[in-house]
Amino acid sequence: MTISRRDFLKLAREGLLWLNGALTLGGVLRFLAFEAPPAPPTEISLGSATRYPLHSRTVLEDIPAVLLHTESGFTARSLTCTHLGCALAQAPGGFTCPCHGSEFGDDGGVRRGPAEHPLLSLRVEQTPAGELILYLV
Amino acid sequence: MKYALLVASFLLCLALLMVGWVEARRLEPVSLTPTLTGEVEYCLTCHADLPEISASHPVETFGCVRCHGGERLALDADLAHSTMRGGANPSDLEVVEASCGGSDCHSGSEADHRDHISRVMTSIQATYAGAIANIRYTFGAQPDLTAHFGISAITDPDSQTGLTALEAFDPANEHPSIQQFGANCLTCHLNAAPLEGEAYARSTGGAACHGTAEHTLSLAMPYTQCNTCHNRGNYDLRTMTFVPRTDEPTQRVDDYYQPIAQFTQCEYTLDCVDCHTRAEAMGDGDLHPDQASIEYVQCKTCHGTLTELPLTKTLTDPSDLAFTLAFLNPVVELKLGDTILVTEQGEPLWNTRVLPNGTYELIGKVTRQYFTFRPVMGTACEQNPDEQESHFCHACHAVEK
Numbered sequence: 001m002t003i004s005r006r007d008f009l010k011l012a013r014e015g016l017l018w019l020n021g022a023l024t025l026g027g028v029l030r031f032l033a034f035e036a037p038p039a040p041p042t043e044i045s046l047g048s049a050t051r052y053p054l055h056s057r058t059v060l061e062d063i064p065a066v067l068l069h070t071e072s073g074f075t076a077r078s079l080t081c082t083h084l085g086c087a088l089a090q091a092p093g094g095f096t097c098p099c100h101g102s103e104f105g106d107d108g109g110v111r112r113g114p115a116e117h118p119l120l121s122l123r124v125e126q127t128p129a130g131e132l133i134l135y136l137v
Numbered sequence: 138m139k140y141a142l143l144v145a146s147f148l149l150c151l152a153l154l155m156v157g158w159v160e161a162r163r164l165e166p167v168s169l170t171p172t173l174t175g176e177v178e179y180c181l182t183c184h185a186d187l188p189e190i191s192a193s194h195p196v197e198t199f200g201c202v203r204c205h206g207g208e209r210l211a212l213d214a215d216l217a218h219s220t221m222r223g224g225a226n227p228s229d230l231e232v233v234e235a236s237c238g239g240s241d242c243h244s245g246s247e248a249d250h251r252d253h254i255s256r257v258m259t260s261i262q263a264t265y266a267g268a269i270a271n272i273r274y275t276f277g278a279q280p281d282l283t284a285h286f287g288i289s290a291i292t293d294p295d296s297q298t299g300l301t302a303l304e305a306f307d308p309a310n311e312h313p314s315i316q317q318f319g320a321n322c323l324t325c326h327l328n329a330a331p332l333e334g335e336a337y338a339r340s341t342g343g344a345a346c347h348g349t350a351e352h353t354l355s356l357a358m359p360y361t362q363c364n365t366c367h368n369r370g371n372y373d374l375r376t377m378t379f380v381p382r383t384d385e386p387t388q389r390v391d392d393y394y395q396p397i398a399q400f401t402q403c404e405y406t407l408d409c410v411d412c413h414t415r416a417e418a419m420g421d422g423d424l425h426p427d428q429a430s431i432e433y434v435q436c437k438t439c440h441g442t443l444t445e446l447p448l449t450k451t452l453t454d455p456s457d458l459a460f461t462l463a464f465l466n467p468v469v470e471l472k473l474g475d476t477i478l479v480t481e482q483g484e485p486l487w488n489t490r491v492l493p494n495g496t497y498e499l500i501g502k503v504t505r506q507y508f509t510f511r512p513v514m515g516t517a518c519e520q521n522p523d524e525q526e527s528h529f530c531h532a533c534h535a536v537e538k
Contacts, residue, residue, distance in 0.1 A: 100465075
């Protein structure tokens with residue numbers, strides 16, 4: 001089978017045009033499919049309140065925060081050091097910063113610097129279904 | 138027309154394929170949002186293999202850009218590095234304020250012991266004022282040893298030493314021999330690049346002392362770190378050149394460059410930082426005319442004299458600087474009620490303890506070895522209490538080299 005020069009050029013031209021169209025479409029689809037990294041969550045479900053008995057003190061390492069359940073209800077404090085932002089570690093009667101040695105009491109107050117400010121209080125709410133929601137902002 | 142369309146299609150296709158190829162080669166960014174800055178940075182895309190720089194600077198908290206600068210979202214190496222501070226060394230004194238400064242970091246208040254940068258800037262290791270004055274005096278450029286010049290111009294109106302300002306030293310204005318000093322010998326201050334060679338390998342600025350390994354800052358600085366400047370060789374004043382040492386010491390006592398020097402056992406067994414304090418090495422915030430005026434730890438600091446025990450302090454304040462220093466280099470667990478040695482300036486020798494039997498204990502800041510030692514008082518020592526320079530003690534206690 002032979003193909004004329006004219007037909008070959010026509011075939012090449014049309015083939016290239018189709019290929020360009022396909023590549024462009026692929027690029028557009030890729031662009032449209034792009035998903036920006038999700039923004040950090042501002043609220044986190046802690047599951048059922050029954051998981052945290054009265055007088056419990058639960059360290060939530062992934063956040064990091066500590067959830068306290070007292071007679072007056074649920075409260076939470078950030079476990080990010082107020083000096084430069086390192087994640088705090090548990091210590092007897094409170095928390096200590098592994099970076100520069102700041103120490104905080106269980107109440108979030110500064111026991112030893114260099115941190116100067118108490119730990120940030122975080123809002124905790126219980127839904128009608130009994131689920132605890134921790135608000136980070 | 139049809140040819141033109143064909144060529145245009147071909148070129149467009151080529152362009153699209155090139156875009157696809159470049160896209161396919163693009164690195165998948167590794168994202169980090171340090172808690173300190175809250176801003177996404179992609180530096181770990183290429184630098185995830187670097188060791189943590191120190192326990193006080195975890196990458197999850199500090200990230201990279203806070204200290205190094207750079208373009209935090211760039212994936213092209215040249216672009217990402219284009220605005221870095223100090224090249225790979227943000228602690229270089231030219232940029233250290235922007236890199237390491239801040240009231241919560243290293244340019245805070247003296248009361249909080251966070252005035253590191255201003256202390257270093259006025260320290261003798263940065264100004265080199267004594268050496269410059271000595272050389273200028275030797276060659277008749279000044280009538281006495283008074284310090285007038287530093288590596289850079291600096292003022293300290295509140296200096297307790299009486300020296301409130303230094304002009305910038307410019308060898309170009311000096312006698313040819315002093316110019317040679319500038320060219321050949323002015324290499325061991327914190328601004329100077331090190332000499333070539335493994336024995337001199339160090340960085341500049343803060344990392345000259347604390348940069349003990351690649352991408353590592355430490356307070357446990359071995360004597361070998363100090364030796365990159367203090368063990369290198371000697372200056373030949375006849376030729377005004379630096380003459381590197383040629384021997385290769387095989388034992389620690391020979392690891393110091395003065396061939397005629399004497400050393401007591403503790404001087405060649407301990408690390409320099411075990412005895413010499415942060416104020417001596419890093420400056421006390423005042424301009425000093427020479428090394429001798431800031432170097433004050435002596436044998437008697439730890440051993441006392443025939444008539445006096447060494448100075449001590451019982452730790453009663455949880456905020457005492459000794460606890461901070463012991464936390465940052467945890468070789469010893471200090472407790473409230475512990476009694477430690479202090480210098481005449483009140484600096485805590487936090488790696489020491491007074492033992493119940495009246496002797497003392499020192500824990501190596503690098504080696505973590507425990508050493509016990511006695512006070513001079515009550516021994517057969519016949520040293521005149523007024524003669525406490527080391528050479529008097531060396532007369533009996535030194536090891537001849």
